[in-house]
Every structure is written in structure tokens, then in C-alpha cells.
Amino acid sequence: MVDEDWSTVGSSNLDPLSLALNLEANLIIRDRDFNGTLSGQLDDLMAQQCEEVDAAKLPPVRLLDLVRSYIAFHVMRKFPQWAGWLPLHQPRLKTAVHGTFPSEASSKDPPWA
Secondary structure, eight states, X not given: OOXXXXXXXXXXXXXXXXXXXXXXXXXXXXXXXXXXXXXHHHHHHHHHHOOOOOGGGSOOOOHHHHXXXXXXXXXXXXXXXXXTTSOOOOOOOOOOOTTSXXXXXXXXXOTTO
């Protein structure tokens, strides 16, 4: 959720792999009622099923894990540049019209006709 006006729901993550290469699907929703319902459901989920992590109870970080994280961070930081060498897919954005399917939104006939 961004604010009370719009949210995005889908499979994308804010990481170089999702943004540059993976075929992800997201919906952008501008609807206060939907966002109110979504916000309430997320609040309930966090209150009932999430557990706070206590950093003092975590196991110590191993040197090998730090080295792996360092390498992975720098590889992923450059990944979008490297992904530019790969064939591109073009995202297809379609505006949904109430009562129609996005693939049929430009059709003059309703989808059930």
C-alpha cells in the first residue's frame, strides 16, 4: 500500500532480479474501499500471525555468511547492467474497464456477448 488512494498487489519484489529479468505480474489499484479492506487485513495478519524477532536471540553471524552476502550484494548490484545483454521482453500494460477483461477492454462487445 502506498497511501489511502492506491496500492499495488502482485508478485514483484523490489530487487534487481524481479525488476530487470523476471516476468512478474502486478495490479495497480486506485480504490479507497479496496485499500481500506487491504489495510485492515494486513493489520490483522500482523497482529495475529507475525512474531517480533529479537536480535539478541539470533545465532551469531559466521564469517562465511558475511563473505557470501558481500559477494551476492555486489553481483546483484551489477545484475541489471548484465541483464541488459539478454534479449528483452516488453511489459504489456492494459487498463481494466469495469465489467470487461483487460484483453477485451478495447472491444465494443462485452466479453459475455
